[in-house]
Amino acid sequence: MRHVLVTGGCGFIGSNFVRLVLAEHPDVSIVNVDALTYAGNPESLADVEASAGERYRFVHADICDRDAMDAAITDHGVDLVINFAAESHVDRSIQDSTPFVKTNVVGTQVLLDAAKAAGVTRYVQVSTDEVYGTLGETGLFTESTPLAPNSPYSSSKAGADLLVRAYHETFGMDTVTTRCSNNYGPFQFPEKLIPLFVSNALDGKSLPVYGDGKNVRDWIYVDDHARGIWAAATAGKSGGVYNFGGESELQNIVLTRHILKALGKSEDLITFVKDRPGHDLRYAIDCSKAKAELGWEPAVTFEEGLQRTIDWYLANPEWIERVKSGAYREYYVVQYGE
Ligand code: NAD
Ligand code: TDX
16 A cells, blocks of 8 residues: 555645545555645545545644644655645735745645655655746746746745755755646636636626736646646656646637637626736646656647536536635635625
């Protein structure tokens, strides 16, 4: 049995990762450490909790808590740590960067120290293409593109990446860092573009497109990212960095029209609003290294992935309604007004 510690497993990508790895690898058990912030929802793993038996354990703890991290690693005989836990939304980091520095930078340092002290075999850092900053209209991010983050979110993620690099260089820790483009799929919190716009369209509310809508993102279905992380964790080179992307670039306005069309809603719902400060123009990933070294490639086309995602949101209205209660409303008013 391989004992894996996943942090942030009650979030969007973490929950999809836990479900997929437990289903595809019967020799793996997972302990999920999550602080259950606004973005963490144990309901997203209720099916796993009910069916995985001894192979799944949940620990309610903060990755900044060293004693709790030591205990989670030693109590469960963990040999592989995969750190998904993060504050992950750019707009929230513009409102207040404090929790971003705490969780993304300090939390990573604490987890690295706990993993080092326990002598785990490997530490995997789930990072993002946003650490590379922005592209112009051409070109792709490779693993050797210099880090040039532009938001408090991406700079806190870049800080974490540099700590991971330093623990590999200084202490010889076996680390792997993954950097992925924009994910979408089931269980994504409706502050991110796709679930926000699906949810608003279903409610007949306006879809707030920032600026002129011409910013470009490279969209990847969450299961493709999850498979990439597992491939990097199990077959990546020590100290390696691996980019993952969906090879599916779209301007935000084009994506918005796809969503409205798929839901049979009018384009009159589109509203252009004030641009995000420091809004990166374009992200696009060169994932040839992951293809060559890990035998990985994105398997889900954007059309198929978007349809699966929309079908999931249509089939799970109660998940989205519960998530949108309380604190979400306050955030929405601060970000978008009434
Ligand atoms: P998310 O916001 O949906 O989930 C984050 C999870 O981390 C939540 O369950 C939350 O409760 C937990 N968490 C937050 N602070 C914590 C702390 N201090 N201790 C323990 N748990 C804590 O995020 P996501 O979209 O699933 O992203 C997961 C990871 O992938 C992040 O590291 C993010 O930077 C990275 N990433 C995301 C994307 C994307 O498109 N969403 C793309 C590339 C990389
Ligand atoms: O209301 C909106 N209107 C809008 O036009 C929102 C929420 C977003 N946008 C634009 C901004 C971006 O150009 O849509 C694009 C996507 O925005 P987000 O979903 O907020 O994602 P992004 O800022 O690109 O970052 C995402 O990808 C990389 C994740 O949130 C990060 O966690 C990940 O690291």
